[in-house]
Amino acid sequence: MDTTTNSPIVTAYLARTPSSADAYRRARAVFPAGVTHDSRYQLPHPLSVTHAAGARKWDSDGNEYVDYVGGHGALILGHAPPEVMARVAEQAMRGTHYGANHDLELRWGELVQAMVPCAELVRFTNSGTEATLMAMRLARAATGRSRILRLRGHFHGWHDHVAFGVTHHFDGSASAGVLPALAEQAVLVDPNDEAGLIAALDAHEGEIAAAFLEPTGSTYGQVPLRPDFVQRMREETAKRGILLIFDEVVTGFRVSRGGAQQALGITPDLATLAKILAGGLPGGAVVGRRDVLELLDPERAAQRGVEKIGHQGTFNANPLSAAAGVATLEILRDTDVLDRTHAYAAAFIAAANDMFCELGLPWVAYGAYGAFHIFINPNGLPVDPRSFDAASLGYADLKLPRGNRVAGKLRLATRLFGVDLSPWPGGLASGTHGEAELAQTLDALRGAIRLLREEGEIA
Incomplete structure (x- = not known):
């Protein structure tokens, strides 16, 4: 993105956020690229946020923003929901770590088990990345096979098994630091390509342990998956003895109370959870079939004559995360918060598309289940917001390359008016x-849009 002061948008942003700029200068001396999460990297500098409440947050210059980052998808109840914060504060006074089993983890697991269709057993982890890593290990141990089938563009964390084929290395080659021999165990298929799916399954018959996917499509439906394609994956994996794994780190408890699997009526063998699961604190889980999760159980593994899978984790089911998770899941179970988030995003999409038509701008807003995506149409495709079908396009059309200038300036420009979009660009609604x-x-x-037109970035 052009970050020179020749851009009025960049100039205005710099003038509005000098404290954030100063924090970024300091951060670059401490953190690689000055950030602690790749998605927070932004030029000329990211925001430095001091506090947040409900649907809003404030930066170190005192600017207020309507927030659509939502804790990278973790904050379905908005920032600092009072009931959740009260439970966390109460638990903090009782202790932050017992190094032992505790009642809150049991209540948390029982809630997950009751809400998520596939969750016969639950194993907590510290993050979504840990959960997807454990799910793959379980699948390989359960099947005795080595390969993992994945969909191009689908994100499953940053560990070695999935660190390619998401934003680059779509040919399946190893990205930096990943062993080529490990990358060779991945089988990559294009989303919604049934012929490609069947061809890959046939070519690797008897070799694939699991098929892994984001069930509504990558980036929470930015590149949507057709439900019939997901159903076909369920049928083919079941027929071939392959475990179907839903990555519900984002979709879990957001698409519906039981996640995408409940909404689609398709039950996977395993699912991975995080984000909303822990109510805005760190936490993840692998859930699924009893016979697979029992590979973590020393007694059951011994009875079956197989090696137990080891799993530690200092902060697994941490009491603070458990307190936040229990409070959040109870609210989702007992209130209409999901209906309200879905309705809000749908209202934005409809109004934004009316605006694009009024302004003669070939952009489209789309999305489902409380998310919205803004398709800025970098290739100038003929689009009509009233009949746009994102599933008819692929990730090459819908996903923007990192550093896209128009998307970057769009985010800076909306911040000038007190709104912080997610970077793809789009956003996640909350109940607030x-x-x-x-x-x-x-x-x-x-x-x-007016500012972008004035700069000549869009017609």
């Missing part, structure tokens, strides 16, 4: 987004 946030977001989008 309401009419005031919707009106401000639409005004910010309109203002950002």
Whole structure:
């Protein structure tokens, strides 16, 4: 992205956020690239946030923003929900780590078991990346096979088994630091390509341990998966003795109370969870079939004459995460918060598309289940927001390359009007987004489009 002061948008952003700029200068001396998560990297500098509440957050210069990053998808109840914070504060006074079993982890696991269709057993981890790594190990041990089938563009964390074929290395070659021999165990297939799926399954018959996918599509449906394709994956994997694994790190408890598997009516063998699971604190889980999860059980493994899979983790089922997770899942179970998040995103999508038509701009807003994506149409495709079918396009069309100039300036420009989009660009609604946030977001989008046109970035 052009970060020179020749851009009025960049100039205005620099003038509005000097404290964030100073924090970034300091951070670059401490952290690689000045950030602690790749998605937070942004030029000329990311925001430095001091506090947040509900649907809003404030930066170190005192600027207020309607927030659509949502803790990278973890904050379905918004920032600092009072009931969750009260439970965490109460637990903090009782201790942050027991190094022992405790009642909260049991209540947390029972809630997951009751809400998620495939969850015959539950094993907590510290993150989504840990959960996907454990799920792959379980699948290989359960089947005696080595290969993992994945869909191009689908994200399953940063560990070695999945660190390619997401934003680059779509040919399956190893990315930096990954052993080529390990990368060779991956089988990559294009999303929604049934012929390619069957060809890959046939070519590796008897070799594939698991098929892994984000069940609504990558980046929470930015590149949507057709439900019939997911169903075909279920049928083919079951027929071939392959474990189907849903990565529900983002979709879990957001698509529905039971995740995408409940909404789609398709039950995987295993699922991975994180984000909402722990109510905004660190935490993940692998859930699924009893016979597979029992490979973590020393007694059951011995009875079956197989080697137990080892699994440690200092902060597995940490009491603070368990307190937040229990409170959050109970609220999701007992209230209409999901209905409200879905309705909010749908209202934004409809209003944004009306705006694009009014302005003669060939962009489209789309999405489902409380998310919205803004397709800025970098290749100038003929699109009609009223009939747009994102599933008809592929990841090469819908996913923008890192550093796309227009997307970067769009995010900076909306910040000038007090709205912080997610970088893809798009956003996630929470139960605290309401009419005031919707009106401000639409005004910010309109203002950002005007600024982009004034700079000649869009026609």
